[in-house]
Structures are given as C-alpha cells and as structure tokens.
Amino acid sequence: MNTDILKQADEKMQKAIENLEKRFTTVRAGRANPSSLDGVMVDYYGTLTPLKQLGTISVPEARQLLIKPFDRGCLSGIEKAIFEANLGYTPNNDGETIRIIIPALTEERRKELVKQVKAMGEDTRIIIRNIRHDANEDIEKEEISEDEQKRLTNEVQELVSKYNKIVDDKSKEKEEELMRV
Numbered sequence: 001m002n003t004d005i006l007k008q009a010d011e012k013m014q015k016a017i018e019n020l021e022k023r024f025t026t027v028r029a030g031r032a033n034p035s036s037l038d039g040v041m042v043d044y045y046g047t048l049t050p051l052k053q054l055g056t057i058s059v060p061e062a063r064q065l066l067i068k069p070f071d072r073g074c075l076s077g078i079e080k081a082i083f084e085a086n087l088g089y090t091p092n093n094d095g096e097t098i099r100i101i102i103p104a105l106t107e108e109r110r111k112e113l114v115k116q117v118k119a120m121g122e123d124t125r126i127i128i129r130n131i132r133h134d135a136n137e138d139i140e141k142e143e144i145s146e147d148e149q150k151r152l153t154n155e156v157q158e159l160v161s162k163y164n165k166i167v168d169d170k171s172k173e174k175e176e177e178l179m180r181v
Helices: 001-026 073-086 107-141 146-179
Strands: 039-044 046-048 053-062 064-069 089-095 098-101
Touching: 001 107, 001 146, 039 073, 064 073, 073 089, 073 098, 107 146
Parallel strands: none
Antiparallel strands: 039 046, 053 064, 064 098, 089 098
16 A cells, blocks of 8 residues: 555656646747647637647748648638737738748747746646645555654655656756757
C-alpha cells in the first residue's frame, strides 16, 4: 500500500510535466508550428469545431502555415476564428486555402512570451505541491509506524524536488528558445 502512494504521486507528477510540455508547444517561438492553432474553434454550421478537424494544417516554409479545409465553404469561418483567437496572425484567404505568414517576434513580444512560460512553469510547480500534499495526507491515514511515515514523506519530497528540477530545466530551455533571434 505504501509504495502505491509513491507510485501514484510519481504518475501524477509525470502527467503534470507532460501537460506542461503540451502547453509549451502552444507558445510560438517565431517559427511556424501547427499546434499553435490547436485552441482555435471555428463556428461550423452553428457548432464550435476545432480547426484541425476541418482541414489539414501544414508548414510549407519555416514561417508559414497553410490550412487546406476539407469544405471550402468554411474558409471565411476559419479566417474569422483565427482573427478572434488573438494569436497575432493575419490569415490570407485565396479562395482555396488560408495562408498565415508568421511575423517575426519583437523583443517586447518575446518578453511577454517568456512571462507566459514562467507562469506555466509556476502553475506546474503548484500542481506538484498539491500532489505532494495529497500524498502526505494519504501517508498520514496509513496505519504504519512514525518512522515509516517519515521515510515515505521524505521520499515524496525527493519526488517533488526531482520534478521541480525538470520544470525548471524545461522552462529555461523554452525561455532560451524564445529569446534566440
């Protein structure tokens, strides 16, 4: 039972890291990345539909996205949704496809993105602390000796330290990627 608590805490912390990595992919670093459009929802015949379900998104050049919808009738809806998503993109509709030229990041925008990355990292650290809190509560509920409780609590803290270091490393890596011109 004791190792189950540690294993569960480890799994939850691993999922928090995976979630952080997924969130980092939505922060663009001056290069075209189809995942930057993941949150875009298009009003498709009265239903909000994820953009990636309405067409193919490709990267023909390093700073360009190309959206080829399955149904050309939804081109204007896709264009409108990209504007409303407030991503800083200007879609160009040519009647068949939508091209998005990714603008170069300004120094000011880079700093804003670094702040976002730091906030995402801090959110993940909070999640990890909450997992530690839950694991420690579970350890206290167990009917085991005080020494065993202390040992398990220390092991949970070692997990927290390990995952916080991973968060720091990934955040620093993303910040450096953003600040690279």
